[in-house]
Amino acid sequence: MRSILSVLFPHACAGCDGVTSTGGFCSICSPTAYRLDGRACPMCSQPMETRGVSLCGRCLKTPPPFESTHALWEYDGAIADAFRRIKYGGDLPALRSLCRDARPWMEGLVSSLPEEVPLIPMPSHPSELCRRGFHLTGIALRSLTKSAGRRVVTSLRKVRETRVQASLPFGERRRNVRGAYRWQGPGTGAGRAVIFDDVMTTGATAEAATTALLEAGFEAVEVIVLARAP
Numbered sequence: 124m125r126s127i128l129s130v131l132f133p134h135a136c137a138g139c140d141g142v143t144s145t146g147g148f149c150s151i152c153s154p155t156a157y158r159l160d161g162r163a164c165p166m167c168s169q170p171m172e173t174r175g176v177s178l179c180g181r182c183l184k185t186p187p188p189f190e191s192t193h194a195l196w197e198y199d200g201a202i203a204d205a206f207r208r209i210k211y212g213g214d215l216p217a218l219r220s221l222c223r224d225a226r227p228w229m230e231g232l233v234s235s236l237p238e239e240v241p242l243i244p245m246p247s248h249p250s251e252l253c254r255r256g257f258h259l260t261g262i263a264l265r266s267l268t269k270s271a272g273r274r275v276v277t278s279l280r281k282v283r284e285t286r287v288q289a290s291l292p293f294g295e296r297r298r299n300v301r302g303a304y305r306w307q308g309p310g311t312g313a314g315r316a317v318i319f320d321d322v323m324t325t326g327a328t329a330e331a332a333t334t335a336l337l338e339a340g341f342e343a344v345e346v347i348v349l350a351r352a353p
């Protein structure tokens with residue numbers, strides 16, 4: 124389907140087999156690619172009914188180790204379809220389209236960060252990379268920041284294989300990823316760092332990665348994700 128239509132419309136829709144002239148989503152998928160636009164907890168980006176004026180109940184009770192989370196989309200509708208295609212179908216044209224749609228938002232975020240703040244893609248374990256064949260967060264982060272001229276730092280490593288988070292009950296996810304990440308780079312300069320991930324569900328993975336960065340000497344960690352599950 125794509126091969127014929129893509130002559131006229133060069134971009135794959137991120138969410139279906141359709142195509143678009145601009146990248147991102149086709150006219151059928153667009154209405155269900157929900158942008159959070161600030162309707163989220165400022166600390167963990169948990170989607171909320173109104174613009175984030177206060178923290179969600181979970182962050183009030185047990186604040187995560189990271190300072191804040193920025194999320195573009197709610198993980199639902201066409202966004203969930205897009206990530207299923209990318210993660211389980213290896214659909215790299217869909218990833219390119221998704222990044223094309225997200226780039227202005229990402230560039231706005233990154234432009235407010237001092238030059239020295241490292242942008243760190245959430246790492247995968249080597250065996251996970253072998254299975255998938257590509258490093259989703261690394262490819263996406265480079266694509267999203269290339270015109271901003273920002274350096275992507277890959278010194279955070281996943282040193283232990285873990286079970287797939289989506290296969291576990293929420294209560295077990297934190298234990299599954301605890302201690303799985305380690306900073307293996309040079310001195311941290313004792314400043315801020317930004318972790319980039321594709322989707323946040325419970326926040327357990329971001330918490331484990333943040334803990335590794337804080338233990339390595341970073342003073343504060345922010346998280347950027349493309350999508351946040353409700």
Ligand SMILES: [Zn+2]
Pocket residue numbers: 136137138139140141148149150151152153
């Ligand atoms: Zn579509």
Ligand SMILES: [Zn+2]
Pocket residue numbers: 164165166167168169178179180181182183
């Ligand atoms: Zn929260």
